[in-house]
Amino acid sequence: MPAPTTSTTQAPNSFRAGPDDHGFFGLYGGRFVAETLMPLIHELESAYEAAKNDAGFQAELRDLLEHYGGRPSPLYFAERLTEHLKGAKIYFKRDELNHTGSHKINNCLGQIQLARRMGKTRIIAETGAGQHGVAVATVCARFGLPCEIYMGATDVARQAPNVARMHMLGAKVNSVTAGAGTLKDSMNEALRDWVTNVRDTYYIIGTAAGPHPYPAMVRDFQCVIGNEVRAQMQEREGRLPDTLVAAIGGGSNAIGLFHPFLDDKSVKIYGVEAAGHGLEVENGHAASMNGGRPGVLHGNRTYLLQNEDGQILEGHSISAGLDYPGVGPEHSWLKDTGRVTYVPITDKEALAAFQLCAKLEGIIPALEPSHALAYVLKLAPTLPKDNLLVMNMCGRGDKDVFAVAGYLGMKI
Amino acid sequence: MRSQLRPETRIDRCFEALKREGRPAFVTFVTAGDPDYETSKAILLGLPEAGADVIEIGMPFSDPMADGPAVQASSLRALKAGQTMKRTLQLVREFRAKDNLTPIVLMGYYNPIYVYPSEAFLDEARDAGIDGMIIVDVPPEADEELCLPAIQRGLSFIRLATPTTDDKRLPAVLANTSGFVYYVSITGITGAAAPVVSDVRAQVARIKRSTPLPVVVGFGVRTPEQARVIADCADGVVVGSALVETIRTTLGTDGRAGPDTVSAVHRIVHNLAAGLRGAAARV
Structure with a gap:
């Protein structure tokens, strides 16, 4: 059998059954070490x-997780942001409140x-x-x-x-x-x-x-995020969420939120990649799925930022946590199957979302979820008011205060 | 046995000749295009006369995870000088035009081959006169991807066996290996700690009980003395980091090849080869 280079895009019976016995999600994953x-x-x-x-x-x-990590993390209704955007009802999954400040x-x-x-x-x-x-x-x-x-x-x-x-x-x-x-x-x-x-x-x-x-x-260890959201939303609203949004670097917070909902067809799912200076800028972004192609690195086959010769590019993002030329293999598979939509957000858009969130909600987000939030700013106004949207606030911004102050020209 | 059905290759002929001479193989590693294409070609063309029996050519990769600092730097120098997979194949074609005897083994990582894509790369590699390949991050679990298509084209797929390859796993590692077996003498990266000779001896003996193939030993061998001692318990020795480190020390302040770059590599290869022949003389 030749090395496979294309992936099936046929919808599987379940999106939650992977990986297979050899560690593959369709074309992606494996053990290349x-x-x-x-x-x-x-x-x-x-x-x-x-x-x-x-x-x-x-x-x-x-x-x-409960007594040391501080779980479950709250599912918070972001009331002022919802009013501001005049669309979907926005909830934050507050994983930034965990011990150590992230998921x-x-x-x-x-x-x-x-x-x-x-x-x-x-x-x-x-x-x-x-x-x-x-x-x-x-x-x-x-x-x-x-x-x-x-x-x-x-x-x-x-x-x-x-x-x-x-x-x-x-x-x-x-x-x-x-x-x-x-x-x-x-x-x-x-x-x-x-x-x-x-x-x-x-x-x-x-x-x-x-x-x-x-x-x-x-993924299994992070699924606590999505499992909690499922129960919390049931308690708050009596039903499933309609829309999920999370930032993707390697993609662990996102897969943790998404995976429990993959077989709930009514739930629309968006992963947000770091588009850095813009997808059109060569080696100026870290959006491996929107701007890369399949390859093999760090033990798995997945979408990678690489040049024509198969050399890996460094990529760029304002967010150190998203600044990675690859992505978890399950996301690559979810992209090809079309179950999850992966969208790009630039440094500038993320910075603007960071500031808006601090001022409207009194939450200083990390630069990683600021990317997810920036997409929420675009998406929520297009959705009806009864659309329940959950964004994973996967980290707090304390670590980014100095860097963001620098970008904004503030003196500390 | 399957290996007897396979056409005899330059690698097989080389090891048979060495066996008749009663001396171990000296396997040299340099990176293609380090520090630039022309210098690299001059280095390669002079290696057989300097004493190399088998030539391993590294395919530069941006993320050489199994390599230590010396080979990493070598890989980056080559890439910076414009080396690509296509130019590496071209380098081999130019070598083959002048030397049709010395076995050439490509060594590197999977991604640049995968995106080439694999089948086209294997076809071109065979046509260029390559005899075998060592791809660090394609384990036997993924034989269908690259190993079997390589074998179908008459290319040897040379497997690394390591100190962690236990008896349970060894048959899988050896199953589709041909040409020779490369024993990695340490748990670690290339050019790191020196191997413990008694461990190497025991491990090589263990591998040889399971395969008729020659076993060569690499990772961590730097000096003629080490090479001689290791060669006493194996069919050959690989030296790589010490050669690319020699290249580095001869570069000008601008990072370009110096007047001594080619001769310095050939000199160290000559010295190492002399050390190995000392091993043969003592047997």
């Missing part, structure tokens, strides 16, 4: 399958429990905006495991508060100068560490990407 890591990837897959079906593991995780803690609590179960004694992770790095450093402190975080040098500079947090939590932060010094390069470096220390080290990948089983596992 060096041989040194393959035995460990298989070990991880078995360990995760066993944990998933272990009531004790799940009960422990639920307890941690990243959901996944980290799950994976640290798995690492302990597997007897691993050292934790590594990559981070872009630093939200995942902070969440990893946090759970490592909580469970007494040494931890090293790889972070691109560019991101270290633009996300200084999170670097300080990681240090305070006892993590070692390795500044990565390779490439453009952003998320892609930090992931390369984390993979190099892992291949070197494969026997004792657990790699907590922060997004729903990487070799199988990571995309499915991270």
Whole structure:
């Protein structure tokens, strides 16, 4: 069989059944890693399958999510924004109120429990905006495991508060100068560490990407977001939401919100990619699905920003958390099947949404969900007033205060 | 056995000749187009005379995840100088026009092949005179994607076996491997820690119990002394990082090839080859 290059666009019976036994969502996903890591990837897959079906593991995780993570996060009716936009009824899923300030803690609590179960004694992770790095450093402190975080040098500079947090939590932060010094390069470096220390080290990948089983596992740990929304909306409005919107870097907060609703045909779903300076600017955006094509990187096949020769582009976004040339493989599949619509939002649009949200709702959002919000600003006015729209407020903007002040010419 | 049905390749002929001579294979790695196309061509053309038995040519990639700093830098130098997959194939064609004996193995990552796309790349690689390929991030689980189509075209697909490849997994790793088996002597990236010789000896012996193919050892071998010791327990040794590091040290301040770049690489290859022949003499 030749290497497949196109994906079926025929609608499957269920959008929630993937991945298959080899870790594929249609064309996307898989396990494209060096041989040194393959035995460990298989070990991880078995360990995760066993944990998933272990009531004790799940009960422990639920307890941690509630009492340490602060779940469930509220589903908040954004009344003033709704009045302002004169369209859909807008709710925020307040995952920025979680411990550590973003949805990243959901996944980290799950994976640290798995690492302990597997007897691993050292934790590594990559981070872009630093939200995942902070969440990893946090759970490592909580469970007494040494931890090293790889972070691109560019991101270290633009996300200084999170670097300080990681240090305070006892993590070692390795500044990565390779490439453009952003998320892609930090992931390369984390993979190099892992291949070197494969026997004792657990790699907590922060997004729903990487070799199988990571995309499915991270999604499962993040599905707490969508499952809560489902119950909360039932309680508030007595029915399902009509519209879901979330920002996509690797896509973990989005898949966590979307996945529980994928088979509810009435629910329209939008993923928002970072269009940076604009899709028309070469290497000036991070919208891998709107501006890239399928390829293989970091253990999975997915949409990638790349040149004609198959060299990976650095991409650009004002948001360090979205500044990644790839995307989780399940999103690539959801794009090709048409179940989810992926739309671009530029740096400027995100900055405007950031400011509007702060002034109208008294919530300073992270730059990542500011992209989702910017799309809500476009979409909500086109929808009827009884349309229930949920946007995932996946992170708070404290970490971005210095960077945004810089963009706005404010002196701190 | 399937391997006996396959037509004999330059790789097979090379290892058979070395066996008759009673010496290990010296496998050299350099990146295509490092530091520029013409210098790279001059380096490649002189490698056999300097003592290389098999030539591995790295296909530069923007994100070489299995490589250490030396090969990463080499890959980026080549890309910066305008190297592409098409130019790498052209480089091999130019080499083959002058040398039709030395086996050439391409080494690299899947993405540039996948988007070429794969079938077209394999056709052109075969026609260019390439004998085999080592693709780091395509494990046996994905054999249908690239390994089997390569074999159908008479190209050897050379698999990496590693310290973590246990007995349960080894048969799958060896199943569709041909030409030789590349044993990665450390858990880690290229050019990192030096391998522990006793471990390498035990692992190579374990692999050889499961396959009639030659086993060569790479990752972390830098000096003639190391090469000699490793060669005592294997059918060959790969040196790569030390060669591309030599290229780096000869570059001018503008990053371009210096007057000694080509000769310095050939000198270190000559010294390493002499070290290896010392191993053969002592056997």
